[in-house]
């Protein structure tokens with residue numbers, strides 16, 4: 085690890101149910117589990133208080149729903165803190181055999197709050213069917229211990245809650261994750277609590293960052309719980325690096341920089357009808373700092389378009405791109421990185437196989453992403469599938485990929501090696517270093533050409549000597565940050581060109597906000 089990396093904050097981690105169980109066991113062995121539940125309940129109470137302070141729930145009763153497990157225990161602790169803060173709390177609880185949950189029920193009684201049994205009738209009354217509605221409902225029914233499908237009695241309660249939320253515009257705050265979500269899955273089950281806010285404990289669950297499950301969570305805040313980072317990190321299913329980590333990895337350039345040192349990129353792509361793809365990749369590469377970008381294509385329309393769109397791009401048309409590029413290499417004209425596949429069409433598989441023998445840092449995209457390339461890659465290859473391409477590579481369906489992008493990215497990495505950039509909102513990056521999930525982005529980025537631009541950015545960073553895992557982290561975050569800036573400027577619908585033109589600004593914002601060594 086470099087000094088710059090050492091200065092960065094530890095990344096946020098993503099936790100699934102087995103991870104939470106393993107951490108709990110470690111906490112229990114250390115005699116800390118009870119303290120951590122107290123911390124969790126306090127964090128939930130804090131969030132509830134801040135909601136009331138911000139006017140979401142300005143007055144009235146806070147209704148807390150406690151299930152039988154530790155999630156319910158968190159709700160009971162929260163109820164005690166809210167009662168201590170002077171709020172009017174009402175608690176409906178399921179019976180529990182969990183020792184800490186039972187202990188916290190007793191503590192709640194000891195301070196004068198008597199939980200009532202959670203039944204459909206009690207819930208209906210508490211939700212305002214026959215009286216005033218609560219100002220805030222806290223969902224502590226099910227957390228990471230939930231095993232789908234949901235039992236019928238509980239499903240009935242969740243349906244009642246959702247209906248009341250819709251009818252009375254109730255504010256719902258979920259503990260750890262909305263009840264009914266499977267922590268590891270991006271799927272949104274039919275019966276799930278729909279929350280406006282979620283306080284997630286120890287680290288976000290995959291269900292809270294990937295859609296459509298994440299749509300049920302509302303605004304998510306993370307409560308750290310004071311568990312040692314190393315304990316949490318050891319069990320994490322993925323990391324979500326902060327921007328200071330990314331900024332510390334970005335290449336730096338000195339004032340005497342020369343275009344020949346700034347990275348030479350070849351973009352190999354384009355076919356009749358898709359001549360724009362390599363041009364967009366070229367623009368991305370230029371804006372991400374590549375010194376010299378050359379487009380290579382069998383389709384002459386690529387060069388024509390490049391001249392009008394960006395005269396800074398060099399473009400060459402080859403009758404046989406494979407033979408022409410091999411001749412370039414034999415003549416000693418080696419690029420620092422290659423991006424191949426953007427709009428390339430049927431030649432892509434054969435050219436990709438050839439490019440992999442060059443042992444150059446390489447980005448493979450679109451038509452170049454073929455299952456029979458498994459085993460032909462190397463450590464400096466970045467594969468950039470979207471879910472449909474990932475499904476083709478793994479021989480599964482697109483919904484299989486979308487349901488669990490972390491597992492999909494891992495499986496792709498095991499099969500193909502190098503680095504996988506599984507595109508989406510968010511993008512999932514898998515390498516030998518583990519899995520990272522990107523931050524940020526903008527819904528307007530769901531438009532044609534965004535992936536081509538990303539391919540160009542990644543190639544530019546590889547050409548500037550970033551190892552593939554770091555190039556992937558930086559490139560994906562730069563792309564997302566530029567998308568955010570383009571969203572600020574253009575609003576809803578974004579084009580890849582809008583995004584490219586924000587890349588320099590995105591880079592500057594990331595590095596200005598996180599200066600890494602002022603003495604350098």
Ligand SMILES: NC(=O)C1=CN([C@@H]2O[C@H](COP(=O)(O)OP(=O)(O)OC[C@H]3O[C@@H](n4cnc5c(N)ncnc54)[C@H](O)[C@@H]3O)[C@@H](O)[C@H]2O)[C@H](O)CC1
Pocket residue numbers: 104107108120121124151152153154155156157158182225226227228229230231232233234235238259260261285286
């Ligand atoms: N390290 C941490 O992050 C901590 C998290 N905490 C909280 O603990 C829960 C997980 O607690 P656990 O007891 O394992 O499970 P749950 O409370 O989520 O659920 C158990 C509860 O649910 C019932 N149940 C399970 N499946 C179903 C089903 N299909 N239908 C109906 N009911 C079901 C089961 O019978 C139990 O009663 C985590 O989310 C955090 O909130 C700790 O507080 C501190 C450390």
